[in-house]
Amino acid sequence: MLPALRLLPVIASVVACLAGPAALADCGAGPGEAGRVGAIVDGDTLTLETGLTVRLAGIEAPKRLVGEAGEGQPSVAAARAALANLARNQAVTLHYDTAHRDRHGRAIAIVRLAGGRVLQEAMLDQGLARVHGPVPADCLAVFLGGEQAARVAGKGIWREPQFAVRSADDPSLRTQNGLYEIVEGRVASVGRGTSVVFLNFGRDRRRDFTVMIATGLARPGGRGEASLESLAGKRIRVRGVIEASGGALIRLGEWGDIEVLGR
Secondary structure (H helix, E strand, O other): OOOHHHOOOOHHHHHHHHOOOOOOOOOOOEEEEEEEEEEEEEOOEEEEOOOOEEEEOOEEOOOOOOOOOOOOOHHHHHHHHHHHHHHOOOEEEEEEOOOOEOOOOOEEEEEEEOOOOEHHHHHHHOOOOEEOOOOOHHHHHHHHHHHHHHHHHOOHHHHOHHHOOEEOOOHHHHHOOOOEEEEEEEOOEEEEOOOEEEEEOOOOOOOOOEEEEEHHHHOHHHOOHHHHHHHOOOEEEEEEEEEEEOEEEEEOOOHHHEEEEEO
């Protein structure tokens, strides 16, 4: 589970974060290593000339599936080419939020070009990546806004059916077990267990889509759980890995994985 300091404190914070543009000047806790990009691994991973492999924090570009011939869907090659065009041989600075390295030893960072452009923002604007947390809170509004604009314009991956935002009442969600999906729908009710809060999108949990939120996540800093009640009746967009548990289920990873769309 992510530490509470990484979480937006209440649902209202998510709404405020999405309400308007945000500067990326403070995106990430501060500058880390600087260097020149030597190679592009894929659409969200690069290697500095020093040998350090860097994974772009907060986004995910399409990847070639294991066993898939060639580059797979066209956007896999397009994402890699776009990142190469933006960053190869360019001087960059890494900015960190909390975790500096993953279990593979890769740096997980916001990557800023010498001119100030953030690579994550550029990839989202081109529709060649989607937001996939954890995302530093100061970056969230910009990242989600860039993703949304590209999706509305039908750029890049948003032309491909497998990346489409799914409806919460789509029965085929149950067949997407293990896949990362973005799902939209209206919360029918909010329920509680001993250690979890449920956002129910229908009356039958054996069939209908559900979002599960651990109570520790629902109360960052000792606050926020009560705000979940306000989601009943509202339309939200949620992202995460689908689990087949009767109906389809997403376990919320962090507050940035929920967007409140309104009534």
